[in-house]
Amino acid sequence: MELIKELLFPLQMPPRTKQSANRTKKTNNTPPLQAQQPISASYPCPREQEDEPINLDDPMLLDFNYEGWDKETASRYNALLKVEILPTCFCHAETLVELGIDENVFETLQAMGISPLCYATHELYPDLVCQVLATATISYEDRSAPSYANCSFSFMADGEYCSLSLDKLNEICEIANEPRGVAVAKKFAPSNTFWELITTGNFTPGKAYQSQIRNPALRVIAKIISNLLFAKDQTSKVTNGELQTLYAGIEDEIRASGSGIPITKVKTNPGFHFITMLCERRLCLMHGTNKNDRSGSLLTPLFKHFGIDLSKYKVNTEIQYLDIRYLMACHIMRDEDTYSFSDKEGTQLFVKLPHPEITRLASLTTYASSHHPSSYALILMTRLTDAEWLTRSGRTTASCGGSSISSPAAALAEVTSDSHQQTRLHDRTVQERRLWEQALQLRKFIARVIDVCLIRPRAANPTEPARTILYPFPFAPIIAVRGSAITIQSRFRCLHAPSNRPVEQRKQTTPRHREHNNQSPREQEDEPINLDYPMLLDFNCEGWDKETASRYNALLKVEILPTRFCHAETLVELTIDEDVFETLQEMGIAPLCYATHEIYPDLVRQVLATATISYEDCSAPSYANCSFSFMADGEYCSMSLNKLNEIYEIANEPRGVAVAKKFAPSNTLWELIATGNFTPGKAYQSQIRKPALRVIAKIISNLLFAKDQTSKVTNGELQTLYAGIEDEIRASRSGIPITKVKTNPCFQFITMLCQRRLCLMHGTNKKDRSGSLLTPLFKHFGIDLSKYKVNTEIQYLDIRYLMACHIMRDEDTYSFSDKEGTQLFVKLPHPEITRLSEFDNIRFLPPPELPCTDPRATAPDADMEDVEDITQALTHHTTSESWRM
DSSP: OHHHHHHHHHHHSOOOOOOSEEEEOOOOSSOOTTOOSOOOTTTTOSOSSTTOOOOTTOTTSOSOOTTSOOHHHHHHHHHHTTSEEOOOEEEOHHHHHHHTOHHHHHHHHHHHTOHHHHHOOOOBOHHHHHHHHHHOEEEESOTTSOOSTTEEEEEEETTEEEEEEHHHHHHHHTOOOOSOBOSOOSSOTTHHHHHHHHSSSOOOTTTEEGGGOOSHHHHHHHHHHHHHTTOOSSOOEEOHHHHHHHHHHTHHHHHHHTOSOOOOOOOBOHHHHHHHHHHHHHHHHHHSSOOEEOOGGGGHHHHHHTTOOGGGSOOBOOOEEEOHHHHHHTTSEEETTEEEEEOTTOOEEEEESOOHHHHOTTHHHHHHTTBOHHHHTTHHHHHHTSTTTOOOSOOOSSSOOOOOOSOHHHHHHHHHOHHHHHHHHTTBOHHHHHHHHHHHHHHHHHHHHHTTTOOOOOOSSTTSOOOOOOTTSSSOOOOOOOOSSOHHHHTOOOOOOOOOOOGGGTTOOOHHHHHHHTOOSOOSTTOOOOTTOTTSBSOOTTSOBHHHHHHHHHHTTSEEOOOEEEOHHHHHHTTOHHHHHHHHHHHTOHHHHHOOOOBOHHHHHHHHHHOEEEESOTTSOOSTTEEEEEEETTEEEEEEHHHHHHHHTOOOOSOBOSOOSSOTTHHHHHHHHSSSOOOTTTEEGGGOOOHHHHHHHHHHHHHTTOOSSOOEEOHHHHHHHHHHTHHHHHHHTOSOOOOOOOBOHHHHHHHHHHHHHHHHHHSSOOEEOOGGGGHHHHHHTTOOGGGSOEEOOOEEEOHHHHHHTTSEEETTEEEEEOTTOOEEEEESOOHHHHOTTSHHHHHOOOOTTSOBOOTTOSOOOSOOSOOSOOHHHHGGGSOOOOEEO
């Protein structure tokens, strides 16, 4: 009953005299009997401070007050104090320009009559917004005949009763005053056919989603109006009002098209949608689970119009936009320039933007005169689904994932099938049929060429899907056809399908196959890829494209050096070998740290340029659906995280695929092994006192996090370190919180590989030492390593390296700082104070008589951080690298 009263309240008020924009202070007409003193109409305003609940038991608060605060509106205000009032997200012109849809969006919003509302930004006054939402009311002079002319909107703000006509509100907000309806039609004739045009199936309010809309401009417009007119920041369900508003924006195109969609004038005024949202918004916020509101910035012009003293209220000056990050968060954009949508069968597809030929809304008119009504709805989809613009593959960006197509062979058969194409040609005009016939000829030609040229790409195991092989690396026989004026031809790309040959027969090629394989566009490794080469795709989900090729070219400037592995002999000499091995074993990474490998620099660059983490379900990333993929020697290589752990002999527990930002033991653990609280990026390995722990920290930072030079400790490193000594901490009952580390160590490894290229491409350090760890993957996928240069030198975290890092002062003297920062030295081996099995040794505060003097007989170094570049310090100790072809 309370909800029913709430809904009916705005329409049960007696009619008011027409006011254009009236600001009044009135006395209460029905004071309570217990009130013994004059009561201000503005009570409880002004208050001592905002965001303070109103006392509902205050005798000065009326039970009912038509033009001021009463117990009911005060109760709503108190409830709304629990709501987080956030800035409204406005249109971002720069983003729309970058996507090539700026003109379409603006013109459509202009046709709807709301473009100034969507683009003009305003600051936010949260407390005043709560006051408006608690008291907003729509009223009519004649309730029996509500109309645009006698409709008014009123609210309380800063103790003032503010009322204005709908016409005046439209003037202030620069909303069109046509159409003039004040109700939303429940039955709208074009709904089903219009929805079928832009999406699939019939329209059912509340069950239709914006994500079903295929055209990028229309989908962004739908998101804009749902945010600004209907205050729907999270949900994308489409209501009657939203669909009718969207229809109003492209009514002229529909009318001119002759498409068979019913032509009906939308009667609801957009300003009425806006005030209806404000009146109904409080119900969602008070009784729903979503306690965030983003409608408030739109009210600021009203506060200024009524002369509210805004200086008394807190202001949020941040302006937020429907920018590229927002569109990516809404799954409209896959990345900064890749649009994500579903076709009529529900298959997820991707297309690069800007692409005006397929996004401009004006092109509907061009096609309308030459298409049968039944094919009009297919125009956008037909153009978008051509192979030149799309990849029907799994999601392959670093943040999200997906599955590959179920049957590549079926996809090839689909585009080369005469019966399929003849069906598509049915009912088309001669001109349109000619375009499709030309495209069909191109597809048949490509199918004939690739019939014997494709080999089955490498997969991690027989149960994982095979992938396509692409330019510019060997074994990538691609045919690209470039047309001139015809759009369907000009961007047509070759569609591939793997052969059905088993994995063991991949290299048994026919003479013709070998001939094509030997015609590699890259004559030698370490050679930049020609970004203007016509066979290099603009976007390729499972192969090389211009972006990944550009990364590879940038990585040619990087020096690829051998990875440094654990040196067992050094650890034995220092008597920390058992502690180091057992701790790394507890972390689940001991084989990764000890097993050595040669390095193939050019293949390493290929991996770093293309490494990707993906998930079958990006909305629920998990260990089970996580996969890692990369290009190597022209092959798309992909495997599950579980398979990767198997190859490296890394533990498959824990199974988390994210690093906890807040980790309960962080501060107490750091206080135990170092000094002070732990701050990621400001804590240093040199602060760790325990020799074994400090060497372990250096090992994991080198091998799991590819940090050869810096010694700053991150969240991931500290949590990995904690996982190695968790049993000792648990047994000690030292007061350190016991928390299971959830991040899988191999996930840390592949995350490093995906992020490493950014540091190398944009940072000052142009040296990388992660590459030797990739050799087991090349061997697992059967890459022909004989074609690539190899560096067989094996480098270690040996005594010379530990000295260069200032961990060891000389061959047997350990250097560290106590809790006061004083540099001390102790001779190793010294198992009584270094073994981790003794919890007090983890703290490592040796008695005063144990430290020795500086063996170099010089003043202790004040700076205990790792040296900026240890490579030069090691140059005279390392032998020249041996290279072979």
